[in-house]
Amino acid sequence: MFDDLPPDLERLEVLRTWHVMWVERIDAKMARLREREAQQARVAAATEERAPDWLIEYGLNRDAIPNAVHTGDCTMAGKRSKGVDSNTARRALAGGVAACTFCRPDTELGILEG
The missing domain is CATH 1.20.5 (Single alpha-helices involved in coiled-coils or other helix-helix interfaces)
Known part of the structure; x- marks a missing residue:
């Protein structure tokens, strides 16, 4: 060997x-x-960090007006999105902020149109 x-x-x-x-x-x-x-x-x-349940996407202008609400895992949410709780998301939708047509946060939150 x-x-x-x-x-x-x-x-x-x-x-x-x-x-x-x-x-x-x-x-x-x-x-x-x-x-x-x-x-x-x-x-x-x-x-x-835990992913937020809801996101509000803001516009480009200096005043940063919200322009869309998304679910927390929506892939269509932009980089200018901030995590919010469900009450804030509901208030934004009730105040006229558009719901994302991809993830449908209004349906998830139980808000019906009309």
């Missing part, structure tokens, strides 16, 4: 000691990396 190791016990013990030291170093590094990944996962979970 493989007989490229030293023939005497003394050198074999030195090699074994050296390899044990390296395995311990590797194990310690792996433990540190696992702990770092676990810590990062805990931080990410703690800071992860």
Whole structure:
């Protein structure tokens, strides 16, 4: 088989000691990396923001007039959208802000047209 190791016990013990030291170093590094990944996962979970249930999209002008209401997961909502609660979304729809025709927040909120 493989007989490229030293023939005497003394050198074999030195090699074994050296390899044990390296395995311990590797194990310690792996433990540190696992702990770092676990810590990062805990931080990410703690800071992860929950998506809002409702969004109000604002226009481009300086006065930022609301121009549409969306559900929180609507893919048609623009970058100028802000998360709001259901009462604010209802008030906006009742005040004449348009409901998104894609996600239909008025239907989700139980507001009927007319």
